[in-house]
Amino acid sequence: MDISVVVPLYNEVESLPELTAWISRVMAENNFSYEIILVDDGSKDGSWEMICELNQANPAIRGIKFRRNYGKSAALNTGFEAVKGNVVITMDADLQDSPDEIPELYRRIVEEKFDLISGWKAKRYDPISKTIPTKLFNAATRSMSGIDNLHDFNCGLKAYRKTVVKNIEVYGEMHRYIPVLAKWAGFTKIGEQVVEHRARKYGTTKFGMSRFVNGFLDLLSIFFVGKFGKRPMHFFGAMGTLSFLAGLIITVWIISEKLYHIAHNEKYRDATDNPLFYIALVAIILGSQLFLTGFVSELVARSSNDRNKYQVEETV
Structure with missing residues (x-):
């Protein structure tokens, strides 16, 4: 037809x-x-x-x-x-x-x-x-x-x-x-x-x-x-890594700043009084959650019936 x-x-x-x-x-x-x-x-x-x-x-x-x-x-x-x-x-x-x-x-x-x-x-x-x-x-x-x-x-x-x-x-x-x-x-x-x-x-x-x-x-x-669709960890893992690293860098900065003031006998504020502390905390938690989402998505993708279904144009 x-x-x-x-x-x-x-x-x-x-x-x-x-x-x-x-x-x-x-x-x-x-x-x-x-x-x-x-x-x-x-x-x-x-x-x-x-x-x-x-x-x-x-x-x-x-x-x-x-x-x-x-x-x-x-x-x-x-x-x-x-x-x-x-x-x-x-x-x-x-x-x-x-x-x-x-x-x-x-x-x-x-x-x-x-x-x-x-x-x-x-x-x-x-x-x-x-x-x-x-x-x-x-x-x-x-x-x-x-x-x-x-x-x-x-x-x-x-x-x-x-x-x-x-x-x-x-x-x-x-x-x-x-x-x-x-x-x-x-x-x-x-x-x-x-x-x-x-x-x-x-x-x-x-x-x-x-x-x-x-x-x-x-x-x-x-x-x-x-x-x-066939590699969700590449998305969630990348986003989680960026978020986790951002939180880690901020955390290191807060700790370093506090140690610097202690070493020079200078007055310093508590970490919990610093707004950056909460930004770092949220970033680390969010990064961990994105990583877990990526792992779960990978498990779902790997157990899917069409996980290895690909478009084949022709064979000889």
């Missing part, structure tokens, strides 16, 4: 007939063999009944229904597990992504050998309250991930080689950072394509302001897990 299109959705019953008809028309015009996987993330508006009708009319349309709303990341991850196509396209169900972009995305994956192509909606129809925070998050993600050629990490319209989606796990709200997940998994040929952003035709957006806080926390999580 050439292409699998994964569409996560939540209460998008109005747009589904138009979207699936549009995708099918594009596939037919380009002679692609395809499947459309619609993942219903606990909709309450009749979306699942519509998916069943569409499946009866076109067997290439498949549906997966969650018992409740789990979020876009869960829907994408479940869709990725089900795909059969050599190239996987993801797009939103609200008709803001154009299926006409699919042939060029497919060509670049197949001919230019990209692992992942991320869409960039250079001209957007979103309010400024959404575009400015999005730009800030994209800038922070570029800086932390080292993927400096992407303008929009969170664009729903993306194309992947099948091996990419079969070797990453999207959870929490990590759908915003799929290019980062792919990079940490060893898929480094990541490109970008300017795509059309269409105004929403039906319904309203399903994402509130809380997604920006969650997005920032997920960015920190993915950075830490990707860099230190």
Whole structure:
């Protein structure tokens, strides 16, 4: 099969007939063999009944229904597990992504050998309250991930080689950072394509302001897990060493100062009257705790079932 299109959705019953008809028309015009996987993330508006009708009319349309709303990341991850196509396209169900972009995305994956192509909606129809925070998050993600050629990490319209989606796990709200997940998994040929952003035709957006806080926390999580997931002691041990040494140096300074005054018969204050004493005490305790955290994390990592699971590209 050439292409699998994964569409996560939540209460998008109005747009589904138009979207699936549009995708099918594009596939037919380009002679692609395809499947459309619609993942219903606990909709309450009749979306699942519509998916069943569409499946009866076109067997290439498949549906997966969650018992409740789990979020876009869960829907994408479940869709990725089900795909059969050599190239996987993801797009939103609200008709803001154009299926006409699919042939060029497919060509670049197949001919230019990209692992992942991320869409960039250079001209957007979103309010400024959404575009400015999005730009800030994209800038922070570029800086932390080292993927400096992407303008929009969170664009729903993306194309992947099948091996990419079969070797990453999207959870929490990590759908915003799929290019980062792919990079940490060893898929480094990541490109970008300017795509059309269409105004929403039906319904309203399903994402509130809380997604920006969650997005920032997920960015920190993915950075830490990707860099230190298999060697947590390198992080906690380094931080603990710095904290412990800082406390030790301050302690030595306090003792040396006291001995100096004693040697010269000078008046001196008690160590507990010196604010540096408490700073040193906190630093030593914190350093010890960080060390213990590192040891516990190492034990957890070493007992994990995937502690020696690594991405193997090919063998001969």
